[in-house]
Amino acid sequence: MHRSPIPFGLFKHLAKWLALACGVAVLAGSAAALFLFSLSWVSSTFSSHPWLLWLLPFAGFFVGWMYLRFGQSVEAGNNLLLDEIHDTKRVIPLRMVPLVLGGTLISHLFGASVGREGTAVQMGGALADQLTRVFQLSNDDRRILLMAGISAGFASVFGTPIGAAVFGLEVLATGRLRYEALLPCIIAAIVGDQVALMWGVHHDYFTITLFPSISAWSLGVMIVCGAIFGLTARAFAEVIHSISSFMKRRIHYSPLRPFIGGLIIALLVGLGFFEADRYLGLGIPVILEAFDAPLSITDSIGKFFFTVLSLGAGFKGGEVTPLFFIGATLGNALSPLFDMPFAFLAGIGFVAVFAGAANTPLASTLMAMELFGAEIGVFAATACIVSYLFSGHSGIYGSQRIGDGKH
Amino acid sequence: MHRSPIPFGLFKHLAKWLALACGVAVLAGSAAALFLFSLSWVSSTFSSHPWLLWLLPFAGFFVGWMYLRFGQSVEAGNNLLLDEIHDTKRVIPLRMVPLVLGGTLISHLFGASVGREGTAVQMGGALADQLTRVFQLSNDDRRILLMAGISAGFASVFGTPIGAAVFGLEVLATGRLRYEALLPCIIAAIVGDQVALMWGVHHDYFTITLFPSISAWSLGVMIVCGAIFGLTARAFAEVIHSISSFMKRRIHYSPLRPFIGGLIIALLVGLGFFEADRYLGLGIPVILEAFDAPLSITDSIGKFFFTVLSLGAGFKGGEVTPLFFIGATLGNALSPLFDMPFAFLAGIGFVAVFAGAANTPLASTLMAMELFGAEIGVFAATACIVSYLFSGHSGIYGSQRIGDGKH
Numbered sequence: 098m099h100r101s102p103i104p105f106g107l108f109k110h111l112a113k114w115l116a117l118a119c120g121v122a123v124l125a126g127s128a129a130a131l132f133l134f135s136l137s138w139v140s141s142t143f144s145s146h147p148w149l150l151w152l153l154p155f156a157g158f159f160v161g162w163m164y165l166r167f168g169q170s171v172e173a174g175n176n177l178l179l180d181e182i183h184d185t186k187r188v189i190p191l192r193m194v195p196l197v198l199g200g201t202l203i204s205h206l207f208g209a210s211v212g213r214e215g216t217a218v219q220m221g222g223a224l225a226d227q228l229t230r231v232f233q234l235s236n237d238d239r240r241i242l243l244m245a246g247i248s249a250g251f252a253s254v255f256g257t258p259i260g261a262a263v264f265g266l267e268v269l270a271t272g273r274l275r276y277e278a279l280l281p282c283i284i285a286a287i288v289g290d291q292v293a294l295m296w297g298v299h300h301d302y303f304t305i306t307l308f309p310s311i312s313a314w315s316l317g318v319m320i321v322c323g324a325i326f327g328l329t330a331r332a333f334a335e336v337i338h339s340i341s342s343f344m345k346r347r348i349h350y351s352p353l354r355p356f357i358g359g360l361i362i363a364l365l366v367g368l369g370f371f372e373a374d375r376y377l378g379l380g381i382p383v384i385l386e387a388f389d390a391p392l393s394i395t396d397s398i399g400k401f402f403f404t405v406l407s408l409g410a411g412f413k414g415g416e417v418t419p420l421f422f423i424g425a426t427l428g429n430a431l432s433p434l435f436d437m438p439f440a441f442l443a444g445i446g447f448v449a450v451f452a453g454a455a456n457t458p459l460a461s462t463l464m465a466m467e468l469f470g471a472e473i474g475v476f477a478a479t480a481c482i483v484s485y486l487f488s489g490h491s492g493i494y495g496s497q498r499i500g501d502g503k504h
Numbered sequence: 505m506h507r508s509p510i511p512f513g514l515f516k517h518l519a520k521w522l523a524l525a526c527g528v529a530v531l532a533g534s535a536a537a538l539f540l541f542s543l544s545w546v547s548s549t550f551s552s553h554p555w556l557l558w559l560l561p562f563a564g565f566f567v568g569w570m571y572l573r574f575g576q577s578v579e580a581g582n583n584l585l586l587d588e589i590h591d592t593k594r595v596i597p598l599r600m601v602p603l604v605l606g607g608t609l610i611s612h613l614f615g616a617s618v619g620r621e622g623t624a625v626q627m628g629g630a631l632a633d634q635l636t637r638v639f640q641l642s643n644d645d646r647r648i649l650l651m652a653g654i655s656a657g658f659a660s661v662f663g664t665p666i667g668a669a670v671f672g673l674e675v676l677a678t679g680r681l682r683y684e685a686l687l688p689c690i691i692a693a694i695v696g697d698q699v700a701l702m703w704g705v706h707h708d709y710f711t712i713t714l715f716p717s718i719s720a721w722s723l724g725v726m727i728v729c730g731a732i733f734g735l736t737a738r739a740f741a742e743v744i745h746s747i748s749s750f751m752k753r754r755i756h757y758s759p760l761r762p763f764i765g766g767l768i769i770a771l772l773v774g775l776g777f778f779e780a781d782r783y784l785g786l787g788i789p790v791i792l793e794a795f796d797a798p799l800s801i802t803d804s805i806g807k808f809f810f811t812v813l814s815l816g817a818g819f820k821g822g823e824v825t826p827l828f829f830i831g832a833t834l835g836n837a838l839s840p841l842f843d844m845p846f847a848f849l850a851g852i853g854f855v856a857v858f859a860g861a862a863n864t865p866l867a868s869t870l871m872a873m874e875l876f877g878a879e880i881g882v883f884a885a886t887a888c889i890v891s892y893l894f895s896g897h898s899g900i901y902g903s904q905r906i907g908d909g910k911h
Contacts, residue, residue, distance in 0.1 A: 111893070276681075280893060283889055338511060501682055
């Protein structure tokens with residue numbers, strides 16, 4: 098607390114954190130830009146050479162072997178970041194950056210159904226943590242810096258800085274949000290996003306033109322759909338945990354796990370049971386479709402299935418974009434049932450499944466307002482909060498603490 | 505925690521809180537509508553009969569006497585609500601409702617410079633708490649219900665349900681936000697707002713057509729102006745506390761305090777030192793002007809002066825609308841200095857002074873996005889967070905706890 102009328106200590110605090118947050122943002126935003134450019138090349142290579150899918154098992158083996166040989170210290174990925182923020186032990190090894198970057202690009206090149214925010218967040222966190230070493234920061238400062246790195250990574254990938262800033266604060270523990278990192282997270286998120294934009298990154302725009310009016314019916318639909326989205330999020334997290342722990346129990350040599358996962362995916366798709374280009378990879382085209390035309394429920398089920406298999410087996414990239422896909426297509430498919438505009442319910446599903454899976458209802462609401470406009474706020478807030486209540490206490494991040502019970 | 509795949513306990517929890525939150529919302533929204541209609545009549549009566557100002561000292565005496573005679577148990581107002589949420593003792597007496605309603609209307613009828621959210625929040629909280637008695641709720645449930653009442657009252661007065669919901673969660677303690685009341689607060693806020701709208705309430709619209717682009721300059725301006733807004737908020741809270749405690753020390757018979765405060769205001773304005781219609785009452789016309797034309801810095805100084813005197817002396821109504829006025833006119837006046845569009849910086853000041861004074865940076869950011877559109881989010885978030893950091897640890901609500909230090 099400061100007593101003098103002119104808060105000199107606060108100016109120092111402000112200058113220090115502005116500088117550190119901008120440093121984090123430049124590192125994380127540039128890494129994210131490099132990643133997004135490579136990812137876009139990799140994704141289009143896979144779509145134009147679908148036979149690459151037959152190599153998915155070997156790609157999986159290689160990613161697994163790389164982590165076994167060089168990456169055991171960073172294999173926990175996002176959870177390692179959360180653990181270090183809760184309980185600081187040692188600086189995140191810089192090798193997290195090339196490993197998660199390479200692992201994700203290889204996963205996408207051969208058609209695994211994975212996301213991209215895990216990569217950006219891990220690069221952001223690991224790069225941020227290198228500043229700990231350079232500036233010899235205290236443990237408290239280091240925790241804040243890591244949170245800023247998460248926010249910057251998330252913001253540069255999705256282009257939603259306010260949601261990303263609150264994500265960095267909210268993801269640590271369920272049911273609680275602390276403000277100590279408020280300024281570093283918002284600055285890192287805004288500047289990280291701008292840095293990525295300056296490198297030439299551009300984001301996908303999802304347009305909702307028709308919103309329902311606020312009524313007992315539309316709010317009731319938000320509550321019912323919020324519960325459905327939350328239960329979907331819960332199933333997603335639990336099935337990934339189950340597949341992963343089942344494989345760990347049965348398959349001791351870790352590179353074999355993504356090999357087998359990749360083999361199953363390649364066989365199912367290659368033998369014609371599913372449309373490869375719909376459910377594999379990042380899935381942006383289908384997410385855009387969900388805002389554009391009515392879809393069948395099979396899209397969300399297909400994506401769910403291939404994603405839990407890919408991530409449970411150990412492919413890299415993250416959960417969030419697949420969650421957006423599952424939510425948007427599920428919302429779209431539910432819309433006739435509830436007499437709602439399909440693009441609108443796609444937008445609600447997009448954020449609400451994510452809100453439940455990551456236990457981040459406020460970040461998801463803000464993200465909805467950033468992506469779709471402030472008009473969606475009331476609906477998104479209701480659906481995200483109900484989804485959060487229904488998603489249970491174990492989300493996609495095993496190292497997230499339970500701050501307060503949900504109800 | 506629930507273990508069964510179908511969360512029955514959660515359905516019960518949901519049904520219970522939906523019902524309670526809707527009950528709170530109907531009560532608080534209807535009371536707010538009644539209040540806003542009366543307030544609008546009272547405000548226009550004062551503008552068309554400016555001589556009423558000469559009766560302000562007697563009006564002050566009467567309000568003070570009313571609280572001395574009937575209202576000692578509820579005189580703490582907003583702080584009583586916060587205290588009861590932190591540390592439940594006994595149900596808020598229902599008399600809080602007529603006293604704060606009457607006290608506020610009288611304050612406005614004779615030209616005190618006060619707000620209106622205190623009234624709505626106290627009516628919302630006190631009415632919500634009557635349900636505690638009816639349904640014999642536990643202490644934990646009662647705390648959540650009171651928070652929902654605050655959110656519903658705030659939402660119905662300002663028409664910004666998401667900001668209002670987060671306000672109810674965020675106002676309890678600085679530096680911390682807990683999620684236990686998330687669902688009841690959002691439902692009470694949305695439904696309370698809708699109930700008030702159904703009664704025919706309509707809100708003022710503030711339009712910002714020109715936003716700056718995100719750049720080092722515009723973000724730097726947000727940080728510098730955020731600091732100015734935060735220091736203004738800090739001065740506002742501290743001067744009110746000083747005037748109030750000075751008067752309490754010197755004037756033992758409490759009705760004399762607003763009498764003397766009213767006398768000073770009436771003399772200063774009546775003798776022609778200030779323009780009465782600009783700085784007295786709610787001040788909505790000048791807030792609208794701040795979005796419409798360049799203003800001089802004297803507007804924010806004049807409003808500051810008359811508000812701290814009115815509230816410090818004991819007039820009723822609240823701080824928030826005057827804070828919006830001070831922030832909007834100050835932002836407007838600062839805009840040429842920083843080469844910013846004046847309506848834009850008025851909008852930033854509007855929310856950021858409030859963010860600092862109430863220690864509610866997230867609620868204020870959400871409110872900005874609801875009022876001015878999602879485009880203002882990045883700027884509002886930065887300014888509100890910096891204002892929050894610079895406003896010190898004692899805001900306008902003395903009973904707000906310090907959850908975590910600010911830096």
